Amino acid sequence: MNFCVRCGKETEHTVDGLCTECFLNGRKLTSLPHHVDVKICTNCGEIGFGETWVAKDIQGAIEDAAKGSLIVIKEAKMVSTETASVEQEPYTHLVVVDSVLDINGHMAEDSSSTLVRLKNTVCKRCSRQLGNYYEAILQIRAGSKDIPQRVMLEALRRVENLVGTQSLSNRHAFITKAEEVQGGIDIYLSSISLGKSAAKDISDTYCAETKEAAKLVGVTEEGQEMYRVTYLVRLPDFHVGDVIQFEGRYFKLTRISSSGAKVIDIMNFRERAVKRSDVPAFKVYTRSADLKEALVVSRAGEEVQVLNPSNYSTVDMSVPADAEIGDTVRAVEIDDVLYYVP
Ligand SMILES: [Zn+2]
Ligand SMILES: [Zn+2]
Numbered sequence: 013m014n015f016c017v018r019c020g021k022e023t024e025h026t027v028d029g030l031c032t033e034c035f036l037n038g039r040k041l042t043s044l045p046h047h048v049d050v051k052i053c054t055n056c057g058e059i060g061f062g063e064t065w066v067a068k069d070i071q072g073a074i075e076d077a078a079k080g081s082l083i084v085i086k087e088a089k090m091v092s093t094e095t096a097s098v099e100q101e102p103y104t105h106l107v108v109v110d111s112v113l114d115i116n117g118h119m120a121e122d123s124s125s126t127l128v129r130l131k132n133t134v135c136k137r138c139s140r141q142l143g144n145y146y147e148a149i150l151q152i153r154a155g156s157k158d159i160p161q162r163v164m165l166e167a168l169r170r171v172e173n174l175v176g177t178q179s180l181s182n183r184h185a186f187i188t189k190a191e192e193v194q195g196g197i198d199i200y201l202s203s204i205s206l207g208k209s210a211a212k213d214i215s216d217t218y219c220a221e222t223k224e225a226a227k228l229v230g231v232t233e234e235g236q237e238m239y240r241v242t243y244l245v246r247l248p249d250f251h252v253g254d255v256i257q258f259e260g261r262y263f264k265l266t267r268i269s270s271s272g273a274k275v276i277d278i279m280n281f282r283e284r285a286v287k288r289s290d291v292p293a294f295k296v297y298t299r300s301a302d303l304k305e306a307l308v309v310s311r312a313g314e315e316v317q318v319l320n321p322s323n324y325s326t327v328d329m330s331v332p333a334d335a336e337i338g339d340t341v342r343a344v345e346i347d348d349v350l351y352y353v354p
Pocket of ligand 1: 016017018019020021030031032033034035
């Protein structure tokens, strides 16, 4: 058994030689600084506290900033807090933090207050974005002149989606600008790593060739060299759906991926995988948009009779056994013979 050095009471636990009552007598258990500053980006509306910026509501940010600045004496354990705030004048809120604390199993309460001041500013990301900052340029170029505009826009959408996804976990990922140029699109990106992953994505999706070139653009205040990297991605001429020539045969191109391509032989409907290194040898025979549409007259098993759209003669074509045949079929003409395109 111990004795309180102040009141002499017998007690099991002492804090600094005092019984809990004497220890607590008139003592502040929590404290807050006179004021706490919270930054608000006037451009994106996100809230900054120290170096971290997050999207949250202002009321929550004001109370969290006060709670985050609360100092509790080392003898006490925080049990719970409640905050209340009132706007004193524009941009200045008085926040009261009521705490319940545990001192040697004895519950005590304390209350502290601070002024949370809202400061309008522009976050680093927005100042970069507004200042047209970029570290990488992704140049997407058409492999040939008649590459459809649609493919270019589709590639741009892919990059926008990729940047959108990355920006969820990295708030410094953004597209500075995208502009149409002769033969393609230039996309300016906020970081080199973003440029690299966008170039890889486009290259994998379209089996496109990529070249990169780095340029020294200056030195940071810390003496680090700053580079800008240009990724040139040249889209191939062929696209999924086209009929292509390869190794003397005709195929419909059904899939492209980072590992290569999948094609279906027009003559026997067999599927074949082509290695990535062999894909550049593909030659477009007929683009998917230019395939013929033939009216179906009748079907018997693996044969259909169609009206040749070039001369309206009826011709027979082989079709795969499991093909679903509608009113029309897509066809390609090779050496004056019409073939079904699966
Ligand atoms: Zn005492
Ligand atoms: Zn901002």
